[in-house]
Amino acid sequence: GGPPGRRNRGRDDQGQYGEGGDEGGGVERLALIRGTDIHVRTAASSFQDFVRNFVSVEESEKAVRRAERERRRERRAERTAADGDGNGSESGDSDDDEDMDRDEEEGEEEYAKVPMYMDKLRSILLGRNDAHDPNQDNVVDDAELAHAGSAPTASSLDINSIHMYYHSPQCQRLYSQLVSYPAEIVPLMDLVLMRELTSLWALLQEELDEDDPDRLLLPSSESELPRVQVRPFNLRRLSHMRALDPDSIDALLSLRGMVVRTSPVIPDLKVAHFSCAVCGTAVTITVDRGRIAEPTRCETCGVRDSHRLIHNRCVFGDKQMVRVQETPDEVPSGETPASVVVFAYDDLVDAVRPGDRVEVTGVFRAQARRVNPKITRVKSVYRTYLDVIHFRGVGAGARKMGE
Ligand SMILES: [Zn+2]
Structure with a gap:
């Protein structure tokens, strides 16, 4: 993970x-x-x-408009140069643009950006x-x-x-x-x-x-x-936990709900430390998306499958499982609330607690799980969850920072 x-x-x-x-x-x-x-x-x-x-959305939009005007002016200048001395209506447009430029630039000087x-x-x-x-x-x-x-x-x-x-x-x-x-x-x-x-x-x-x-x-x-x-x-589009799209797997998404449960802190293996039982050569392997590429053959003594994981020399981070549930107003009548599991890592561990209304931004994941082969429903083959990147408090119950 x-x-x-x-x-x-x-x-x-x-x-x-x-x-x-x-x-x-x-x-x-x-x-x-x-x-x-x-x-x-x-x-x-x-x-x-x-x-x-x-600086701000307003300033960025101004800059985009300014760049567009600049491009128009350059094109016009090229045309004018090609035509000789140009014509009256085009120079009229140009004056309007320059007036707008001046207005915007005067406004900008009123405060430090x-x-x-x-x-x-x-x-x-x-x-x-x-x-x-x-x-x-x-x-x-x-x-x-x-x-x-x-x-x-x-x-x-x-x-x-x-x-x-x-x-x-x-x-x-x-x-x-x-x-x-x-x-x-x-x-x-x-x-x-x-x-x-x-x-x-x-x-x-x-x-x-x-x-x-x-x-x-x-x-x-x-x-x-x-x-x-x-x-x-603050993504442009909010996803709904009742309608998570399998096409969104591995994509970033935001959804809102209420925290209903948080797990204790779980150690999360980040760097695995192996030692060869035959010659003692150490190998460290960075865990890649939950997978540990265990060495198969010792590079020093050449013996196969000789490596042991040395727990007290591994590097662990913190991980926490958080369950987020639909708020009552979102649940269709007669249905039970939908919920999703999200995993918080390191400094996001303990950032939320049960009862918090949150907007979670994270990466949507699917993990295959071992199932009884007689169970063929696709639903039961994968469990989906979110790896959290950001928590934001929403609604009247949001805690202020530092409380
Ligand atoms: Zn060895």
Whole structure:
């Protein structure tokens, strides 16, 4: 199990989108991720542009309109150049556009535009715990849930995916890729964020004076930077647990309901440590989506099936099973409420408790289970669940952060 691949991926991924130019693997970098329409560098640069420049949906829409006007003007200039001195009606259009430009640009100067997600990254760098503020949500009475647990909450960054959708045509495409292929896009976003966090850290190191109070809060070396993970939420479409589409398996989806049960914390194997019983050679294997590729033959002594799992040298994370049920108003009359199982990992463990009304954003999974072969109904062959990426409190019962 586990969130979409992010915990199971090593540093290998970093080579996939680097701006390194010619140093090795150039061909692979330009390739699409197998089985998807994701062009890695395009997706990474779209997300980077979003993180660096998103101020508000209004500002993004203005920028898109401005770019369209710019393109129209260039085309007109080309036509005019080709025609000679052009004609009257076209220059009239051009004047209107320029007036609009001026109006919009004057309006923009009234306040300082702070890119929202860069500001959040700055807060994370300075160890300020405000990266989970509810931000311009269209749900009026929602509130972020308290992110309990011992892990620093600032190591995750909530991304309102509606912001991304409206940022640019490129980000609109990225949004659809995120929904269809979260296992590929979420780790890619994590890598982009880490790179942005690192450059921001380097910039602040240079910019802040020695006696600036913020300077003291800044990590003193690059190795102390927190790991940041993206938590996308607020998808454009809500799914209903009564009608989960098998076509959505492995896709990102959001659904709402009430938490009815939470399990105790379950240890979640992340790195398996094996030792050869014959010669003692150790092998560590990163668990990939719940599967452990146990070594079959020792590379040192050549003996087959000689490996034993050494429990106290394995790396475990936290995992929790949460059952979310339809709220009474959603249950058709005469029916029993539908429910789904969702798995929360690491700092999302204990983030919700029974009675909470939540919107869960996560990856829809199906796992084959061993069944009596006489039972042939397709329903009983797979169990479905969600690997949680984000919890959001909704409705009147939502807890305010910190309560
Ligand atoms: Zn051996």
